[in-house]
Every structure is written in C-alpha cells, then in structure tokens.
Amino acid sequence: MxxxxxxxxxxxxxxxxxxxxxxxxxxxxxxxxxxxxxxxxxxxxxxxxxxxxxxxxxxxxxxxxxxxxxxxxxxxxxxxxxxxxxxxxxxxxxxxxxxxxxxxxxxxxxxxxxxxxxxxxxxxxxxxxxxxxxxxxxxxxxxxxxxxxxxxxxxxxxxxxxxxxxxxxxxxxxxxxxxxxxxxxxxxxxxxxxxxxxxxxxxxxxxxxxxxxxxxxxxxxxxxxxxxQLQRLTVDCLNQWIKPRRPCSHKGDHGKLLFIGGDTGTGGAIRMAGEAALRTGAGLVRVLTRVEHIAGMLAARPELMVQPLEQGTLAAAIDWADVIAIGPGLGQSDWGRLAIEQVSGSDKPMLWDADALNLLAITADKRQNRIITPHPGEAARLLQCSVEQIESDRLHSAMELVRRYGGTVVLKGAGTVIADESGVLAIADVGNPGMASGGMGDILSGIIASLLGQGLPLLDSALAGCVVHGVAADRIALRQGERGMLATDLLSEIPGLVNP
The missing domain is CATH 3.40.50.10260 (YjeF N-terminal domain)
Known part of the structure; x- marks a missing residue:
C-alpha cells in the first residue's frame, strides 16, 4: 500500500x-x-x-x-x-x-x-x-x-x-x-x-x-x-536561483560589495563575511574596518580591498557599492553607530546582521531594501520580547519581524525561517549542530550579500544563501563529523554549491 x-x-x-x-x-x-x-x-x-x-x-x-x-x-x-x-x-x-x-x-x-x-x-x-x-x-x-x-x-x-x-x-x-x-x-x-x-x-x-x-x-x-502555507528548501532548490554566467561577463557584472564591521577585537568577523562573499562569486569586495585589522586581513586574503572605517572613506564606499552589508563585529560604540547612521540613508540593497541589528532595535527603522539575519536573541531584542517567546513560534516571529522592519527576514536557528513582505514563508531544511560555533552567521551574511550583488532579489538571495550555507556545513559534517567544525571550513565547500 x-x-x-x-x-x-x-x-x-x-x-x-x-x-x-x-x-x-x-x-x-x-x-x-x-x-x-x-x-x-x-x-x-x-x-x-x-x-x-x-x-x-x-x-x-x-x-x-x-x-x-x-x-x-x-x-x-x-x-x-x-x-x-x-x-x-x-x-x-x-x-x-x-x-x-x-x-x-x-x-x-x-x-x-x-x-x-x-x-x-x-x-x-x-x-x-x-x-x-x-x-x-x-x-x-x-x-x-x-x-x-x-x-x-x-x-x-x-x-x-x-x-x-x-x-x-x-x-x-x-x-x-x-x-x-x-x-x-x-x-x-x-x-x-x-x-x-x-x-x-x-x-x-x-x-x-x-x-x-x-x-x-x-x-x-x-x-x-x-x-x-510555506516552502521547504534543500540543495535541490539551488538551480532555480543560481544560473551559469555569461562567457563574456566581467567582475563588474558580479557585484561591488561593501562590508562594514570588525571593531577592536572582532576583525575576524568582517574578514570571514568578506571572504565568504568572494567564495560565493562576488566581483569586488571592499571592507571598512578598524585600521589595526588591515594588515592582517590583506595578508590572509589579498583579494579583499580593505580600508579604515572613517567618515570620508565610508561616504565614498557607499557611493561605490552595489550592495552594503553591515554588522559583523561592528560593536555598539560611537564608531559603529556612525556607520549605521550613514548607511541608513542609502536606498541600495543591504544586509544587516549582528550588532547592526542591536542598533536597529533602538531605532526601529522599517525599510524594503534590506535583509536582516537575526538569531533568536537578536530577534527578541528587535521584537522586545523574550527568546522563549521567539522560539515558541518561529514562523510567527519571522512574520512579525517582517511586519515591523520590512524587507526580508532570516530567523536563524535549527530550521532557519525566511519570510518577506509578499507573504512568502520558507524553512531551510539543511544544516546541523556542528554549526553552533562562532562565525557561522558571518559566513551566512557574506553568502547572502554576494548573491544580492550578483543580481538576485532580496528574497531569492536569502533563500539560496541559507541553503548554500547549511549544505556546505552538512558536507563537512559528513566528511569529518560535527564537533570541531569551524566557520571558515565552509569556505572551501561554497564554490561547489554556487556553480550549477
């Protein structure tokens, strides 16, 4: 039967x-x-x-x-x-x-x-x-x-x-x-x-x-x-979003991305996000960070363009960029707040993560050109409730985040939920407990921002990015197990997933 x-x-x-x-x-x-x-x-x-x-x-x-x-x-x-x-x-x-x-x-x-x-x-x-x-x-x-x-x-x-x-x-x-x-x-x-x-x-x-x-x-x-009522996402969905490149395409066709973050002591966060964007296929990636991080970042990944985050460099970089990603390692000092204030005036596609979300919880700014990627703790601050309330109904929480903040929402966790203002609701049925380690969210930010820069709409970038992120981790877990997985381990798996 x-x-x-x-x-x-x-x-x-x-x-x-x-x-x-x-x-x-x-x-x-x-x-x-x-x-x-x-x-x-x-x-x-x-x-x-x-x-x-x-x-x-x-x-x-x-x-x-x-x-x-x-x-x-x-x-x-x-x-x-x-x-x-x-x-x-x-x-x-x-x-x-x-x-x-x-x-x-x-x-x-x-x-x-x-x-x-x-x-x-x-x-x-x-x-x-x-x-x-x-x-x-x-x-x-x-x-x-x-x-x-x-x-x-x-x-x-x-x-x-x-x-x-x-x-x-x-x-x-x-x-x-x-x-x-x-x-x-x-x-x-x-x-x-x-x-x-x-x-x-x-x-x-x-x-x-x-x-x-x-x-x-x-x-x-x-x-x-x-x-x-909603969609289930797996690796088999990737081909609907990620298409082969034109043979005559050049780096300018694949996105000029600006990453902002990496306050004192957290330079690794913005470096991981920038490298993840490159591994996902971004044409050009510029990073604005603390000056003390620049030498190490260039030595580790010379393909990144790295400058100090200052008022002058920030204004020029915002004007240059096709897509802006802000938050990994940003902190909540005046240094980070300055960046948030200037970025908030842009109508370019954006991704906000980490401390950018903690600052967003104060301003409660609603806009349609942004992806936000909170974990449950950040979501609780954004909705002014407890983590337990967020986790008690993750689907409702994601929709409420969309209602209050606009754009597209990625509520991270086991069974990541993606929602947007058109009413789309999806669950990424990928990933594993090995991802419970520092830096995984920074890698996800880089992947999603890179797909935005390559021309995908906000929603499709979020959907495809969550799948790439989770499947990369699943492949590593299959090969070496879950314990001991590092966020940077995902970097070697990403190219194989973004080439149809």
Whole structure:
C-alpha cells in the first residue's frame, strides 16, 4: 500500500509544507477527491507504517504499540492487525480520553478486539522484551502539555531501550510550531501522513523527530492542487536561483560589495563575511574596518580591498557599492553607530546582521531594501520580547519581524525561517549542530550579500544563501563529523554549491 512518495531519506520529502490544522480540516476533502473513506485512509496509514517498520527493523519480533484516544491510535490498531497477521507478537497499551473515539479509530479498535487480541490499560506493566515501540499516542492537534496518563506513557517510552517510531508526529510535539509544551516522545523515526507539517522542520523538531519519512496515502495529486502555507528548501532548490554566467561577463557584472564591521577585537568577523562573499562569486569586495585589522586581513586574503572605517572613506564606499552589508563585529560604540547612521540613508540593497541589528532595535527603522539575519536573541531584542517567546513560534516571529522592519527576514536557528513582505514563508531544511560555533552567521551574511550583488532579489538571495550555507556545513559534517567544525571550513565547500 505504500505509494511512490514513501521515502528512503529526507531528500525525497515534499517541498510544500502545510499547517497541521489545515491538514486536519481538509484531508476529508482529499479522501473524497480520490474516492476513499476516512477509514480507508486510516488503513492506508497503518499499512504504510507497518511496511516502514518492517523495512527499518526486519528482526524485530515483539512490538509494543501505544494507542491514544484519537486517529493516531486508530493507525496503531491497523498496524497491530498487519503485524499480527505477519506473526509478530503484539502488545497494545491504550491511553484514555474524556470523549468518544473518532468513528474511524473506534472501528479499527473494534476490529482488533473482535479478531486479534486484547488491549491493556494505560497503567499496565510494560513487557520486558519488546524490541520496537510504535508511538500512536497523540496526534497533530495538541497545543499544550500532555496530560495524564499520556505524560507518563511518553516518559516510559523515552526510558525504554527499544527504538520508537512515531506516527504522523512525535507525541507531545506541536505540529504547527515544532515546540514541545511538556513531555514529548524522542522518536528514532517519524512517518508523517498526507502532508508535511511545519512543526516537523523547525523549533525542537530536530531534537525529537529522528529520521523523517513521508507518505501521501495516495493524496499527492490532490495535494499538488492546494496552496501550501510555506516552502521547504534543500540543495535541490539551488538551480532555480543560481544560473551559469555569461562567457563574456566581467567582475563588474558580479557585484561591488561593501562590508562594514570588525571593531577592536572582532576583525575576524568582517574578514570571514568578506571572504565568504568572494567564495560565493562576488566581483569586488571592499571592507571598512578598524585600521589595526588591515594588515592582517590583506595578508590572509589579498583579494579583499580593505580600508579604515572613517567618515570620508565610508561616504565614498557607499557611493561605490552595489550592495552594503553591515554588522559583523561592528560593536555598539560611537564608531559603529556612525556607520549605521550613514548607511541608513542609502536606498541600495543591504544586509544587516549582528550588532547592526542591536542598533536597529533602538531605532526601529522599517525599510524594503534590506535583509536582516537575526538569531533568536537578536530577534527578541528587535521584537522586545523574550527568546522563549521567539522560539515558541518561529514562523510567527519571522512574520512579525517582517511586519515591523520590512524587507526580508532570516530567523536563524535549527530550521532557519525566511519570510518577506509578499507573504512568502520558507524553512531551510539543511544544516546541523556542528554549526553552533562562532562565525557561522558571518559566513551566512557574506553568502547572502554576494548573491544580492550578483543580481538576485532580496528574497531569492536569502533563500539560496541559507541553503548554500547549511549544505556546505552538512558536507563537512559528513566528511569529518560535527564537533570541531569551524566557520571558515565552509569556505572551501561554497564554490561547489554556487556553480550549477
């Protein structure tokens, strides 16, 4: 029953992403469109999950299936039936609820009870020898901390030594925001159905989803006719933005970029941003920084044009540049504030990062010719809230940043979110924990600014830049591991990604 969209890895996940509440409200329309009932859709889900579990764990002979009081529990009963017919030993433990089971889940439960075996209550003693757990406790409708008995069942699943496969979403994870409001299942794998949900790609998702798989249950053609709420970005998207160069092009065709930053002690930040721009294909890169950084910067990367940041050099450089990037290592002293004041009057395409954002939080200037690239802490200052509020709904936070500051927003983090004033919302499904080290944001600034200088619009520069940045880090992690990754390690990988 697994259709052609069943994945063997995350590269074959769909690019269209939907809110979970939209899927719940509309999947019945999809079922009618292809002429099946919701119960038949549930059977497809259970059969697809059974097939995946058999493929992933062919030697597992004793399965523990946790069934909640909703349709995820119904999927679990279908899996139990399939596994029982295959000769697998099944134990089902069921949660309780205050309302009747949905009709489809009730039908699946009765089918199991009448034909195959028993169901144990939530407080039953768990078997000691099961070698696979199926998590069908809580579905995509949860938006608060799990209550008892679900919280206890989730904790037991996390402590049990067997791997866990979650159905649709790890129980306890908010399928819209990717936030766990309380206890949450730490899945080894998650198989999501019908559509890819936004909460599987950002927030805490990477901590708890495990390897993500997808099955459309036969609704892929219907889903293709629907308008997604956001886009998923991977390396396969790069060719839509980055095209071959004209044979007769010259350096002036590929952008004159101005980078401003590198206060005392932070010259490396602006140097990394400038070199990343060169590696991404910028024609000319000028850096304005503290005078004490100039000699070392030129010795390390002579292709950069480096001058001291002074009022005269700044005015001339702004007039010269096609694109301005300000912030890496800028600091918040009068030296940096002078630069911000002069740059703010330009209508050229710009990128603001790091301390430029901390200064922006004071002025609250809104404009359409700018990309801002905050991490959650900077975003919290920009929106005058806590980091926890930013992370509680990263998609909403990105849209709110756009509303207040205009232009294009890159909200960095696990599952970087990109948004702009046209309503586009995207998640970069790239990157890894090795990127949690100093300087990574400076490299991203250089990549995005370089793409701006090569003629991409603000939004496309942000989308493509985030993908290049994350995939470069993924390739390094594949080769050498995540720990010990340096921001400058990405520089050698960038050219291979920006040449189609």
């Amino acid at each position: 697994i259709d052609h969209q069943q994945n063997k890895d995350t590269t074959s996940l769909p690019y269209s992403v939907f809110r979970a509440d939209w899927v719940r409200e509309n999947e019945s329309k999809g079922a009618r469109h292809i002429g099946v009932s919701l119960y038949q859709l549930m059977e497809r889900a259970g059969e697809a999950a059974f097939a995946l579990c058999r493929r992933l764990y062919p030697d597992a002979r004793r399965w523990l299936i946790l069934c909640g009081h909703g349709n995820n529990g119904g999927d679990g009963y279908v899996i139990a039936r399939c596994a029982k017919q295959y000769g697998i030993e099944i134990t089902i433990i069921s949660g309780t609820g205050d309302s009747p089971l949905p009709a489809e889940a009730q039908q699946a439960r009765e089918n199991w009870l009448n034909n195959y075996g028993q169901i144990f209550p939530h407080d039953a003693v768990w078997p000691l020898n099961c070698d696979l757990i199926i998590d069908g406790l809580l579905g995509t409708g949860i938006n608060s901390a799990p209550r008892e008995p679900y919280a206890s069942l989730i904790n037991q699943a996390n402590q049990y030594p067997a791997p866990v496969v979650s159905l649709d979403i790890p129980s306890g994870l908010d399928a819209n925001t990717g936030i766990a409001h309380g206890e949450v299942v730490y899945a080894s794998q998650t198989l999501t159905f019908v559509a890819l949900k936004s909460g599987l790609l950002t927030g805490q998702a990477r901590d708890v989803v495990g390897k993500l798989y997808y099955n459309s249950l036969g609704l892929s053609r219907w889903l293709a006719e629907q308008k997604p």
